[in-house]
Amino acid sequence: MFEGTLNDMKVPLVRCFGEADGQLAALARELCCPVLSRDTDFYIYDLPEGVLPLTPFWHSVKQSQARSDISCKRYTMSSFCTFFNIDRHLLPIFALLAGNDYVNLRDVKWASYVPAGRPTMKFSASLVGLLSWLGARKDETTKDTLTAVMALIPKISQLALTEMRTELQNGMLEYRLPAEVFQLEDHSAAAC
Incomplete structure (x- = not known):
């Protein structure tokens, strides 16, 4: 049912069997998008768009009549190394x-x-x-x-x-x- 909904919405789906961190990080790098996760291992990968921590992400949704926004912090390996x-x-x-x-x-x-x-x-x-x-x-x-x-x-x-x-x-x-x-x-x- 979930996969069918994603397919109907034309959302790409990738299945990984076993440890998927490396594959997900590689995909995020390829697509130039951040990873939304609570897994701290993603802070170690060199992801151009970084990591969005999952826990505060869902709690920061702000809605108005015109639109909804999600404010979040984005962490990158380079800023971590510099800090x-x-x-x-x-x-x-x-x-x-x-x-x-x-x-x-x-x-x-x-x-x-x-x-x-x-x-x-x-x-x-x-x-x-x-x-x-x-x-x-x-x-x-x-x-x-x-x-x-x-x-x-x-x-x-x-x-x-x-x-x-x-x-x-x-x-x-x-x-x-x-x-x-x-x-x-x-x-x-x-x-x-």
């Missing part, structure tokens, strides 16, 4: 260290890296500390940064360290946009 003084190639590491489901590095005391006098505003001190730690490494390669991360982990076996490095490297691959994007033609349903 936190972090190099864009380190963002996948940030995403993984900040709480990706696959790697648990919560034992590292990231709050201790918040520079003196830096306000944490509405962000947690741990996230600001992690961003500050990564910002100090913006001239390092990804490999060097991963090595530095591994050195911060207290009391861990060499085997666990190797497994964790592999998980981090594999996790970073999730933030690479696919080279090929599915085509939306004739307003018909497509699948990937």
